[in-house]
Amino acid sequence: MARVTIKEIAxxxxxxKGAVSYALNNQPGVSEATRARVLKVAAELEWVPNRAARQLSAARSETFGLVLARxxxxxxxxxxxMGFVGGVESVLARTSYALALQVVADLPAELATYRQWAAERRVDGVIVVDLRVEDPRIPLLRKVGLPAVLVGDPSLADGMACVWTDGTSAMNAAVEHVASLGHRAVARxxxxxxxxxxxxxxxAFTAASLRLGLDVQVVHTDFSAEEGATATRALMTANPRPTAIIYDNDLMAVAGLAVVQELGLRSxxxxxxxxWDDSTLCRHTHPTLTAMSHNIVGYGAEVMCRLLDLLDGARPQAHLYSTPLLIVRDSSGPPPP
Amino acid sequence: MARVTIKEIAxxxxxxKGAVSYALNNQPGVSEATRARVLKVAAELEWVPNRAARQLSAARSETFGLVLARxxxxxxxxxxxMGFVGGVESVLARTSYALALQVVADLPAELATYRQWAAERRVDGVIVVDLRVEDPRIPLLRKVGLPAVLVGDPSLADGMACVWTDGTSAMNAAVEHVASLGHRAVARxxxxxxxxxxxxxxxAFTAASLRLGLDVQVVHTDFSAEEGATATRALMTANPRPTAIIYDNDLMAVAGLAVVQELGLRSxxxxxxxxWDDSTLCRHTHPTLTAMSHNIVGYGAEVMCRLLDLLDGARPQAHLYSTPLLIVRDSSGPPPP
DNA sequence: CGTCGTTACTTAACCGGTTCGGCAATCCAG
DNA sequence: CTGGATTGCCGAACCGGTTAAGTAACGACG
Structure with missing residues (x-):
């Protein structure tokens, strides 16, 4: 079964050949009768465009890139x-675009990947996650001219297109929640x-606690279950100890809950x-975990849509996706007397 | 900054142009002096090969495919x-190959993707996960001629290259573990x-329990935390109830543990x-969970290596990656009297 | 010294599309 | 009825590589 090309269709x-190309791409230059005939032949032969050939002449790769530095x-x-990638794919599935996913060790490797992709013309645009303060990826992407949608706050995006969730409001909601339960010693x-x-x-945490007159402390970790557990152990064995802890993801919260139980305490x-993030995990612990919930899959889908818009010529804009919603579950209660 | 091509290097x-191509690809046909000169010029101009052009003439895409039906x-x-993808990428990073990841809804969509990829010559080979009994993907891949490495037992691979872990031995170890603790009523x-x-x-579960004279039952789920919880609740509220439960992944085990606690029982x-699978989650519950541990990242890496071998002309073989290892933790103990 | 074989290139075709310039045929206005 | 614009299609160039075929120069060998 030899490959079917537009030459054969012609x-x-x-x-x-030229006429076939016009017909297949819905471009003017052929009559409706001819177009129909060409489409019919193409369908009969089960013609599929050759990506490489199209890319070579059209200078589009029909591929988007996503680098994960982890x-x-x-x-x-x-x-x-993974949830985010799933959301991205759900949009892509309806188009002819593909996703190039690259997992790299760190930020320098991520920058190198963008340089490589730009030079090879491997992708038509990229999605940038884990936006940082003074992010070095922004000037690089500008320089190499890769269209991009950043996932993060507009204040960090330096005018590039971005999609964000309102972390400040969400944090306010979380702090107000525990404050309204009567907590005064709150850790993050x-x-x-x-x-x-x-x-x-x-x-936002600092501002809210100041506003509400709370006694707070913050521990920074690498997001892992290990460090979430370690931080929780340190907090809960100190004297005095916090009566409420707000975590930055749900993995650390789950690990924190285990530590609490291990210390003979209860939540x-x-x-x-x-x-934070509220994957199903939070609904399957005992007690179930109160969480700031947002739709990660939908977030990925939204970002992908914005990138498609950008390629369609939309000017770079900041889009608020949604504000994480507080879901109160069994791990919320008044502080001990 | 115009794009640099081999024409410019020439x-x-x-x-x-031809000599440049020979030189850059380490092929015979140019003198060492010329080769060195060409390489130097290419380096100076920061030449990067155009993937599309190479693919078009060489009929290789330098891309591997992975479809996830989820x-x-x-x-x-x-x-x-994700761990598996990470492992695959860790190997790919050392090559010039890229990974095309596609997330689809179901098996038919996955089959369609392979057809599409084969027709477009989009990938040079694929990794097939979640191998099934009488898997329809095997005949399809044979028909369209896509090189593939299957992730699963040789008995299901029908002679295609595959990488597997010894589930039978692992299950034996798990069942013998609970039996040796004295359990007689065991659920899966x-x-x-x-x-x-x-x-x-x-x-393996049925065979082992028969051999050891256990009283067993099996509940099938869709792998989700929800159904893991439901199954556990059904098992633990029945009379008589099992004194040991072996789960098929760790998400269900974590959810099961929560149900046990919610029912006022303890593990x-x-x-x-x-x-099963032993992600870090198992070490961050209370009690910590006994698990059949295997290195998922390494598994992905191994599979990728085998696919590279296959493309290098190795004949399709079955490779045993490893047998999951029983890690005994706090959730293991003798049955209640 | 003629011939044969290597070596080191050059030339040109090719991969499968897109796109531009040009050329009849047709249409319409003057 | 004529001139210019429009329509519909063809032919060819082009994208940036790879590779088969051809060739000139040179050394070895009978």
Whole structure:
């Protein structure tokens, strides 16, 4: 079964290669009758365009890129990346675009990947996650001219297209929740402060606690279950200890809950726990975990749509996706007397 | 900054396009002096080969494909896929190959993707996960001539290259573990029996329990935390109830543990729980979970290496990657009296 | 010294599309 | 009825590589 090319279609339809190309791409230059005939022949022969050939002449790769700077191990553990990728794919499936996913070790490797992709013309655009404060990826992408949608706050995006969730409002909601339960000593187990969303939540946490007159502390971690557990152990064995802890993801919250139990304490009786991101994990612990919930899959889908818009000529804009919603579950309660 | 092509290199080095190609690809046909000169010019101009052009003439895409038939949501929750992808990428990073990842809804969509990829010559080979009993993907891949490495038992691979872990031995170890603790009523919360590895574990579970004279039952689920919880609740509220439960992944085991606690029972006092896959989650529950541990990242890496071998002309073989190792943790104990 | 075989290139075709310039045929206005 | 614009299609160049075929120069050998 030899490959079917437009040359073969041209032969069978009795027209030239050029005419076939116009017909197949819905471009003017052929009559409706001819177009129909060509489409019919193409369908009969089950013609599929050759990506490489199209890319070579049209200078479009029909591929988008996504780089994840994480170790392979982390990738398997945190629920965000995969859900996000799933959302991106759900939009892509309806188009002829493909996704090039690259997992690299660190930020320099990520920058190198963008350089490589730009030079090879491998992708038509990229999605940038884990936006940082003073992110070096922004000037690089500008320089090499790769269209991009950033996932993160407009204040960090320097005018590039971005999609964000309102971390400040969400953090306010979380802090107000525990404050309204009567908590005064509140801790935050945060991720790495280089990440923009962590930084923003740090600011919001401090501001909210100041406003509400709370006694707070922040511990920074690398987002892993290990460090979430370690941080929780340190907090809960100190004197005095916090009566509420707000985590930056749900993996750390789950690990934190285990530590609380291991210390012979109970949630919410001894401590109120609030998770972030709300994967199903939070609904399948005992007690179930209060969480700031957002739709990660939908987030990925939204970002992909915005990138498609950008390629369609839309000018770069900041899009608010949604504000994480507080879901109160069994790990919320009043502080111990 | 115009794109640099081999034509430009040829002009500057004072040779023809063809000679440049030979030089850059380490092929005979040019003198060492010329080769060195060409390489120097190419380096100076920061030449990067154009993938599309190379693919068009060489009929290789330098891309491998991986299709995941899962909902976007599931993807974010189960620790296997992402860890596996991470392992695959860790090998790919050392080559010039890229990974095309496609997330689709179901098996028919997955088959369609392979057809499409084969027709477009989009990938040079694919990795096939979630091998099934009588898997329809095997004949399709044979027909369209896509080189593939299957992830699953040789008994299901029909002679195609595959990498597997010894589920039978692992299940034996798990059952012998709980039997040696004195358990006689053992349940298995399994995934969907269409999946080859589930089927193999089902067989092994039945055989082992027969051999050891245990009183067993099997509940099939869709691998989700929800159904893991439901199954556990059904098992633990029945009379008589099992004193040990072996799960097919760790998500269900974690959810099962929560149900046990919610029912006012304790592990291991009232029931011994054994998880499968052993992501870090198992070390961060209270009690920590006994699990059949295997290195998912390494598994992905191994599979990728075998696919590279296959493309290098190795003949299709079955490779045993490793046998999951029993890690005994706090959720293991003797049955209640 | 003629011939044969290597070596080191050059030339040109080719991969499968897109796209531009040009040329009849047709249409319409003057 | 004529001139200019429009329509519909053809032929060819082009994208940036790879590779088969051809050739000139040179050394070895009978």
């Amino acid at each position: 032969r069978r339809a009795g027209v030239s 170790t392979a191990k982390t990738l398997g553990e945190e629920p965000f990346s 187990v945060a991720g790495t402060p280089e990440h923009g969303h962590v930084w923003i939540r740090d600011q 919410p009786h001894d401590v109120t726990l609030v998770a | 002009r500057r080095a004072g040779v023809s 909902t976007a949501k599931t993807l974010g929750e189960e620790p296997f896929s 919360v399994a995934g969907t029996p269409e999946h080859g590895h589930v089927w193999i574990r089902d067989q 291991p006092h009232d029931v011994t729980l054994v998880a």
